Amino acid sequence: MPDIQAPEAKDDIRQIDxxxxxxxxxxIDTDQIIPARFLTTTSRDGLxxxxxxxxxxxxxxxxxxxxxxxxxxxxxxxxxxxxxxxGCGSSREHAPWALHDFGFRAVISxxxxxxxxxxxxxxxxxxxxxxxxxxNWLLENPGVxxxxxxxxxxxxxxxxxxxxxxxxxxxxxxxxxxxxxLGFLMSHADAIDAYEADHT
Amino acid sequence: MSPExxxxxxxxxxxxxSLFDKVWQAHQVRxxxxxxxxxxxxxxxxxxxxxxxxxxxxxxxxxxxxxxxxRTLATIDHSTPTLDFAAGETPPYATAAAQSQVERLQDNAKxxxxxxxxxxxxxxxxxxxxxxxxxATQPGMTIVCGDSHTATHGAFGALAFGIGTTEVGHVLxxxxxxxxxxxxxxITLEGETGPGxxxxxxxxAVIAEIGVxxxxxxxxxxxxxxxxxxxxxGRMTVCNMSIEAGARAGMIAPDATTFAWLEGREHCxxxxxxxxxxxxxxxxxxxxxxxxxxxxxxxxxxxxxxxxWGTAPDTGIAxxxxxxxxxxxxxxxxxxxxxxxxxKPVAGARVDQVFIGSCTNSRITDLRExxxxxxxxxxxxxxxxLVVPGxxxxxxxxxxxxxxxxxxxxxxxxxxxxxxxxIAMNGDRGEPGQLVVSTSNRNFEGRQGPGVRTVLAxxxxxxxxxxxxxVIDPAELMEPAHA
Numbered sequence: 127m128p129d130i131q132a133p134e135a136k137d138d139i140r141q142i143d144x145x146x147x148x149x150x151x152x153x154i155d156t157d158q159i160i161p162a163r164f165l166t167t168t169s170r171d172g173l174x175x176x177x178x179x180x181x182x183x184x185x186x187x188x189x190x191x192x193x194x195x196x197x198x199x200x201x202x203x204x205x206x207x208x209x210x211x212x213g214c215g216s217s218r219e220h221a222p223w224a225l226h227d228f229g230f231r232a233v234i235s236x237x238x239x240x241x242x243x244x245x246x247x248x249x250x251x252x253x254x255x256x257x258x259x260x261x262n263w264l265l266e267n268p269g270v271x272x273x274x275x276x277x278x279x280x281x282x283x284x285x286x287x288x289x290x291x292x293x294x295x296x297x298x299x300x301x302x303x304x305x306x307x308l309g310f311l312m313s314h315a316d317a318i319d320a321y322e323a324d325h326t
Numbered sequence: 327m328s329p330e331x332x333x334x335x336x337x338x339x340x341x342x343x344s345l346f347d348k349v350w351q352a353h354q355v356r357x358x359x360x361x362x363x364x365x366x367x368x369x370x371x372x373x374x375x376x377x378x379x380x381x382x383x384x385x386x387x388x389x390x391x392x393x394x395x396x397r398t399l400a401t402i403d404h405s406t407p408t409l410d411f412a413a414g415e416t417p418p419y420a421t422a423a424a425q426s427q428v429e430r431l432q433d434n435a436k437x438x439x440x441x442x443x444x445x446x447x448x449x450x451x452x453x454x455x456x457x458x459x460x461x462a463t464q465p466g467m468t469i470v471c472g473d474s475h476t477a478t479h480g481a482f483g484a485l486a487f488g489i490g491t492t493e494v495g496h497v498l499x500x501x502x503x504x505x506x507x508x509x510x511x512x513i514t515l516e517g518e519t520g521p522g523x524x525x526x527x528x529x530x531a532v533i534a535e536i537g538v539x540x541x542x543x544x545x546x547x548x549x550x551x552x553x554x555x556x557x558x559x560g561r562m563t564v565c566n567m568s569i570e571a572g573a574r575a576g577m578i579a580p581d582a583t584t585f586a587w588l589e590g591r592e593h594c595x596x597x598x599x600x601x602x603x604x605x606x607x608x609x610x611x612x613x614x615x616x617x618x619x620x621x622x623x624x625x626x627x628x629x630x631x632x633x634x635w636g637t638a639p640d641t642g643i644a645x646x647x648x649x650x651x652x653x654x655x656x657x658x659x660x661x662x663x664x665x666x667x668x669x670k671p672v673a674g675a676r677v678d679q680v681f682i683g684s685c686t687n688s689r690i691t692d693l694r695e696x697x698x699x700x701x702x703x704x705x706x707x708x709x710x711x712l713v714v715p716g717x718x719x720x721x722x723x724x725x726x727x728x729x730x731x732x733x734x735x736x737x738x739x740x741x742x743x744x745x746x747x748x749i750a751m752n753g754d755r756g757e758p759g760q761l762v763v764s765t766s767n768r769n770f771e772g773r774q775g776p777g778v779r780t781v782l783a784x785x786x787x788x789x790x791x792x793x794x795x796x797v798i799d800p801a802e803l804m805e806p807a808h809a
Binding site: 150151152153155157158161162163165166167168169170180185209210211214215216217218219237239240241244245248249294295296299307308310311312314315317318321322325 | 355356360361362363365367376377379380383384388390393404405421423424426427430472473474488489490491492493495496499500501502504506508538539542543569572574638654655656659749750751755758768770771772773776777
């Protein structure tokens with residue numbers, strides 16, 4: 127494995143002890159996660175206040191008290207459990223930026239949209255595909271304490287149906303070791319030069 | 327080795343290869359291994375103002391340059407106003423943030439030597455309209471953009487897909503992406519479509535058939551007589567919405583229609599180079615017996631004018647067909663949001679706004695379709711209709727054909743090019759509770775403004791809704807009006 131360090135290693139993602147927050151809804155799209163009208167930003171910071179914006183605020187921008195996302199203690203609750211096909215829609219990386227800044231470190235669903243899944247893993251937000259039985263159990267038991275262990279790719283659900291999850295090996299390596307994919311890419315400059323020389 | 331990585335290419339390295347296999351293999355800088363993804367070379371990187379600023383910032387922080395500015399093409403489309411303004415004036419941006427985002431791209435393009443089709447360019451427009459229009463999009467290429475509708479370019483036999491902003495930075499710096507080979511799916515549409523059925527109806531029917539996640543993890547090849555019969559604009563509409571079924575990309579084998587459309591365009595080769603390119607491109611099509619992980623067959627003759635009833639793009643049904651009973655809590659929520667009832671058709675629903683535009687349906691043929699319906703008629707009282715061409719060039723072409731007069735005389739607004747109300751981040755949007763019939767690609771809650779209800783449809787069906795004031799089978803307006 128290459129050994130190129132990113133500016134900051136993402137220590138807190140190797141083992142996550144947390145309660146879950148459940149949104150039992152399928153096909154949650156990126157326009158729900160962060161509405162497009164907020165994408166005029168040129169920064170990736172501070173987007174947590176915009177996560178699920180149109181569910182959380184009224185038309186004047188006041189937080190809705192009845193929405194539990196607005197009173198969530200993300201120190202205790204860093205794992206979002208959502209219905210099938212989470213993150214469908216656009217390629218906006220603002221979606222995982224917003225969820226991470228809000229305080230989530232993992233999302234568990236039975237299926238993820240491709241671009242959202244790859245964007246998340248690059249931004250310290252673990253996308254975890256759960257088998258149907260475990261997914262259903264998590265949806266039916268909101269707020270349970272769970273442990274996610276990245277090294278062993280295991281989610282311990284305590285009394286529930288604990289499960290192993292798949293993660294692309296390089297994405298795992300980058301998350302575990304703080305390896306920077308851009309540094310890895312740039313280390314192949316000779317191969318890229320050679321490819322370009324052959325394809326002019 | 328995990329099963330996922332072991333899959334590799336044993337099926338496609340030696341046997342008959344698909345269009346996707348060929349393009350994929352031709353762009354491998356380094357093959358994937360169990361531990362690491364492969365390096366895929368990118369021929370064309372399209373850039374717009376929304377998903378690029380943070381990527382350029384990373385380059386600046388690391389002191390990196392853009393490796394191939396000559397393979398990078400930028401435009402401004404998402405945050406740009408579609409209102410007229412006088413030369414020399416500041417464009418009427420919806421917000422200061424929108425203006426500074428556009429200016430950031432102008433600065434980044436200048437600093438890194440990237441061609442930007444900005445204000446004043448005759449080719450400014452929606453990124454997925456101008457790439458093909460310039461002939462920058464060509465068969466056999468790999469094309470990426472920080473935009474999920476990049477699959478549009480697959481209509482030319484390119485492998486084109488959307489990427490996140492981190493990956494935009496990767497391509498800017500290295501002209502490569504770290505990728506594992508996706509799975510493949512072939513969707514074959516045989517049969518002749520009925521009169522007035524467009525590519526939009528076809529792709530809405532496809533997505534309804536396979537579902538909003540039916541293509542997840544896959545590159546789709548669209549094939550069959552109904553696809554071959556489409557013009558290039560129609561093929562772009564089909565490939566454009568591949569992401570709405572969850573697919574990474576959509577592709578169509580290049581043929582005589584493709585070559586005729588591209589010949590003579592600015593970025594295309596000329597003379598002997600053109601002939602050599604066409605010979606290469608002809609060899610791209612999938613070979614008989616090529617492997618696909620999934621196969622889907624759809625009878626094109628059965629496709630009717632389609633509209634969506636819900637808040638996901640797979641809720642398309644024929645305009646006069648009753649909305650199905652909800653199968654899930656999500657469907658119930660969607661029906662409540664849309665204010666529509668199961669057991670009744672979408673036809674008859676009262677319309678507040680009509681949007682004709684977007685990377686799905688803003689090309690010249692789309693505008694001609696809409697104009698055919700609107701010609702000699704008036705937009706219904708109380709309905710606002712927006713017609714937003716995909717590019718400066720499309721707008722000029724439409725004006726040369728007199729389409730602008732048809733729209734304006736019908737009472738529609740004839741706008742400057744841009745993404746406009748498809749994504750509603752430039753000030754063009756609906757009001758809470760309004761029903762918008764839209765030729766765009768997404769009907770998510772709030773997509774066209776908070777609380778706005780979106781019905782996806784073809785340009786013909788959208789134009790018919792504008793005239794009738796409610797959703798209607800466009801067949802009822804197919805006979806020319808007598809002014």
